[in-house]
Amino acid sequence: MSTEQGMRLRADAQRNRDQIIAAATQAFLDEGTEHPMEEIARLAGVGIGTLYRRFPDREALVRAVAQDNFGALADEARAAIAEEDTSWDALVRLLGRSRVLRLSLRLSLLSPATWHTIHDDPLIVRHRTDILELLDEIVRGAQTEGTLRPDVGTGDIAVLGTLLLRQGPGKEEMLTRALSLMLDGLRASPGTPLPGRSIGLQDLITSMQKT
Template sequence: MSEREGEVTEAKSDTPNPAGSAQGAAKRMRADARRNRERLVAAAALAFQSEGVDTSLEAIARAAGVGIGTLYRHFPTREALIEIVYRREVETLVVAAQELARDLPADEALAQWMQRFVDYIAAKRGMGDSLKILFESKSPLFAEVGGLIPSALKSLVERAAEAGAIRPDADSGDVLHALSSIYAASSGPDWRDRSRRLVQLLMDGLRYGAPGPSAPTA
């Protein structure tokens, strides 16, 4: 079915149907549209990480298994797609902090989250120029998500320090500054591997001098 035919089908799904099937068709259309949108955002995130923000929108649509017309219906401009991808990357990192803290010991949760931060930076580097344009255009995006990552990291660092798993003077602001420095590291095919090693070294430094868990009181 062509993109144009798909548009006609979607439009018809909102037309009252005497047989009573219009509501079900509309629900199916909305579910399909949501899935298409999610696939597009996921495909774009991977493309921006590996190819940069100038990657072909047609290639993103193909990777998502939809036509270019579907992409433009959801995201009329490249900047609209970049904005939602960046928001998704931030929110994914925040949710990861909550899940890791729930499932792992405090220091391991922090260590794994810091490694995931590398993937976030990779996506951010791929979108760098366009994010700068969004920032200069006064997009509300940065005000809306700006404090989420520092807050997530702060909770992980404080939890690990309270558990005695990292040094007690660890400051989440300092850790974030060190993590963010990998954004400016020189590019190359081994950038991600080098960044992961640097993050591991940073975690080793945080563990050095950790007092260990407090002995239970009698």
């Protein structure tokens, strides 16, 4: 929930901003990014005017929420690298443990319009690049360890990761099992060679720009 901006805000203004981001995040997750601005202001306990003073239009708010969440996800990736013993553990943690962060990207999936809004924002691009580079570090580490099959690329993993970033039919346990199944497919010495060639970090970044 950090400001991510150059200028510091007065304490109360910062509190308002945080409440708005929190309310918007929740509303976007529950009701989609088209949710009425006035309702978001109400949930945040501020007037609609205050919301607009901080975020000049809906796009700005969506961007801010996305920046906030992507930044947190990058932080989580750094923490996973720092705190886990092996790269495999870091990978498992990143794909599986960060419940809240997992919600992050759902934002970008809720509506086609939102995708366009988010896509080009410089700060978001930087966070995304950070995340992918951190993931790349983990992936190569795990392949060096011999725990991750060598024919997958960082992009493959990222794809699997984004697949998990949705409400499935719902239950947490289900996603946990799905993750296990996927990780079983990722372990070194798997059954079948993968089709196509490894999707690397750069492939993924390129594809995000084009899509």
